Amino acid sequence: MAAFALRRLLGAIPLLLGIATIIFFVLNLAPGDPASLYFNPNVPPEVIEQVRRNLGLDQPVHVRYVRWLGAFFTGDWGQSFAQGRPVADILMEALPNTLILTGTALVLVFLFGIIAGVWQAVRQHSWSDRTLSIGALFFYSMPSFWLGLMLMLVFSLKAHEWGWPIALPPTGITSVEYEFMGAGEKIQDRIAHLILPVATLTLVLSAGIARYTRGQMLEVIRQDYIRTARAKGLPERRVILKHALRNSLLPVITLLGLYLPFLFSGAVFVEVIFSWPGMGRIIVDSIMQRDYPLVMATSFVFAVMVVLGNLVADLLYAIVDPRIGYET
């Protein structure tokens, strides 16, 4: 098992190297000079030339590539052009915020998706199955940025206007007066800020899981061993939860890896809409500002999270499914 995990981990290295290379060359092909950010038109050209030399921009592409790669993989991610701080510091502040958002959403997505899918499969063709199916397809078809805006409109802005007992905070991660709150209030405040962004991601993404789980459950329920379990008089509850669900969940685990890119893309929009200070907002802002060191580092971290997620899904799959050999 350990050898299998190690081999998979080693296999991810060329993948990450390739991704870093793609990022580097896309940025290098792009028109526009990052050094120009530093200047107003009054700066004499020889000073610009000097700065270009200091930044290493006068070197040919392949030299810069090798240098960049060396620095990048030894942990030197450079300074942000726009903020003048080390890129690593900026990422360290933003990463926990994104992980809280996506982590909470991920758990809820799978929880609700699986529960809805099982419910539907057990009551196939019933009224609740049809309603959930159409509802799932509806949310599946919904752009996260629009759903986020609508939720914000109703449960925050209009709720306030209409004088509902609870109006959720529209943006940010904490309230302005967060510093002056007691410990219990602080937790409440954080949760209140988390609800709308997480709800947006959960509604859009759990629909897909529900559809998939339903399909899997229906396949499994038709199998002979389920008939056997029923025939030997096991209670239906036990047949569904112990026999059918366990086997249906196997392929659902592989969805975990598949869903991470969707989750992170969703997080980009959700963070922009709800002014959530995470990686998604940083990547949008840094690309707009042509803050190259920050763009490179952020997109690379995103890619690493996707690759790691796939790796974890692979390992989980190998652990839970005894039919999968460790040799492959």
Next chain:
Amino acid sequence: MSTSRIASALLPGLGHVMAGRGFTGVALLLSWLTLLAVAALGWPRIAAIGETGSLDDWIAVVALVLTLALVWGWAQWSLRRQQAGGTIGESQWRIAGRRLRRDPLALIGIAVIALLYLVAVLAPLIAPYDPIAQENIVETSYLAPSLSHPLGTDQFGRDVLSRMIYGARISLAIALIAVAIAISLGTLIGAIAGYLGGWVDAALMRFTDMVLAFPRLVLLIMIVALFSSSLTLIILVLGLTQWPATARLVRGEVLSLREREFIQAANALGMSRRRIVLRHLIPNVLAPVIVAATLGIGNTIVLEAGLSFLGLGLQPPTPSWGNLVSDGRQNLIGAWWVATFPGLAIVVSVLAFNLVGDGLRDALDPRLRS
């Protein structure tokens, strides 16, 4: 010539109703009458097309005439075929078509898609206002939905409904072309990798994995933001980042097809590899590819709208659905209609494509065939 054929020639659909095919008949009648209504409503513009017509107007009029001809022609053809009696032998596609016709949700989806594309093409004839022209901003800015502006106006007093109608052109066209690019490329690469195997397969699939592992949205934002955004760039980028999923799908299918007898027979007959891939393998993997393409169009509509929402799509004042939602974000609480309705348009069109995709998957799945 029977009476129903004559009735059909006068009014498409009437003949079907008389011949006992009520559903098809009513659907035909409704679409025929809608088209005539569009022609009547847009008559001032159609009549004046000789003097003032822009290219857009010409396209719309030609499309209107063609659609009318198509509906009329199809009505005659289907009625004659019915009266000539059934057909001998059924292709995979005809069976699938018959099964699709029994799926009400898929039919609704098809109708909605047809309607959306019609609206997009006929935009100049349907839209009540110019989507870009600004009138007196002080008086017309952020008007709530009313009879004169059914979906209200935006910050600059532009009619939201008209902008949505024109936005349909951008959103639907981009998605269709981008998916066409992605599907052709993905099918070709997947078929080559699956059929040739060996190092070609290994190299192509490693590359595919790499593109798949890269967060697509980040790549899209990066390319569109760093190069100046244009219609061509957006279509190309959306198309060229979407092929890996198709390539994997096709490769999997080809791997299993390759071992079948008919491919061995083709090999034994000494056919060239090119011919085997293009004439024997690709047609046989087409069914799942069509399903993936239909679902892919929905995803691409959402993605393009997302890029526009972030300000990376077509630049204002060009209306696209994502741009419109983004406009509405500026004054969400005061003018909720600006963001809400264009977003609904996205949901409805994506839902339609997903319904048709689901229906096609069931219809084309031979295991479900009774």
